[in-house]
Amino acid sequence: MKAIEVVLDVINGIPLSFHSSAGVFSKRKVDTGTRSLLENLVIPKEGLVADVGCGYGPIGIYVALSNPSLRVVMMDVDPNAVKLAKKNVEINGVNDRVEVIKSDVLSATDLKFDAIFSNPPLSKGVDFLRKFAKCAHEKLKDEGHVQLVVYRGEENVKKEFSQFFGNITVVKRVKGYSIILIKKT
Numbered sequence: 001m002k003a004i005e006v007v008l009d010v011i012n013g014i015p016l017s018f019h020s021s022a023g024v025f026s027k028r029k030v031d032t033g034t035r036s037l038l039e040n041l042v043i044p045k046e047g048l049v050a051d052v053g054c055g056y057g058p059i060g061i062y063v064a065l066s067n068p069s070l071r072v073v074m075m076d077v078d079p080n081a082v083k084l085a086k087k088n089v090e091i092n093g094v095n096d097r098v099e100v101i102k103s104d105v106l107s108a109t110d111l112k113f114d115a116i117f118s119n120p121p122l123s124k125g126v127d128f129l130r131k132f133a134k135c136a137h138e139k140l141k142d143e144g145h146v147q148l149v150v151y152r153g154e155e156n157v158k159k160e161f162s163q164f165f166g167n168i169t170v171v172k173r174v175k176g177y178s179i180i181l182i183k184k185t
C-alpha cells in the first residue's frame, strides 16, 4: 500500500485538505499552475462543471466549495487519482454534489457542462490537446467556457482549440504559466 501524504492549503480564503500518494501529480502541495488557475477562475453561478484530469482533486473540490449551487464531475484516467479524489471529496464534505469517474478526457460522460476546468497533462503531447478540444466542444453547453492552465503550452492550446472555438483569451501569464479562457460563443 502507498504511503498517504496530507496536503493542506488555503486558496482565496477557502481551506482545503487532501490526501495524496506516490504517482499522482504534485503530491506534496497544490501545484503552482493549479493555484494560479484557481486564483483566476471564472466560476459559473449555477449548473454543472467538469474537472478534467482531476488528479487528487484540488480543482473540482475548490470549485464545489466556492459555490454550493454547483454540481461537479471530476475525472481522471489514472485509477489511483480517481481513488484519492473520491476520498478527498469526502474529506472536504462535498460528496452530495461531486461525482468522481474514471475517464479518458470526457469520454465516459454524456452530460453537458457549463464550464470545464483543467490543468491538462501536456506531457501527453498535442494529441491529447486535440482530443480534449474536440470533446470539450461537444460536451459544453452553448454559453459554456473552458479554462485551462498550461506551462509553456499556450501556442499549442491556441492552435488546437481554435479548430473548434473562436473566442480564446489569455487571462494571465505568470512565471511561464498561462491561464487561458476559451468561450463557446
Ligand SMILES: C[S@@+](CC[C@H](N)C(=O)[O-])C[C@H]1O[C@@H](n2cnc3c(N)ncnc32)[C@H](O)[C@@H]1O
Binding pocket: 025, 026, 031, 034, 052, 053, 054, 055, 056, 057, 058, 059, 075, 076, 077, 078, 081, 103, 104, 105, 106, 118, 119, 120, 121, 122, 124
Ligand atoms: C497536470 S496533472 C493535474 C492534476 C490535478 N488537476 C492538479 O491540478 O493537481 C494532469 C492529470 O491528467 C491526468 N490524465 C492524463 N491523461 C489523461 C486522460 N487521457 N484523460 C483524463 N485524465 C488524464 C493525469 O493522470 C493527471 O492526474
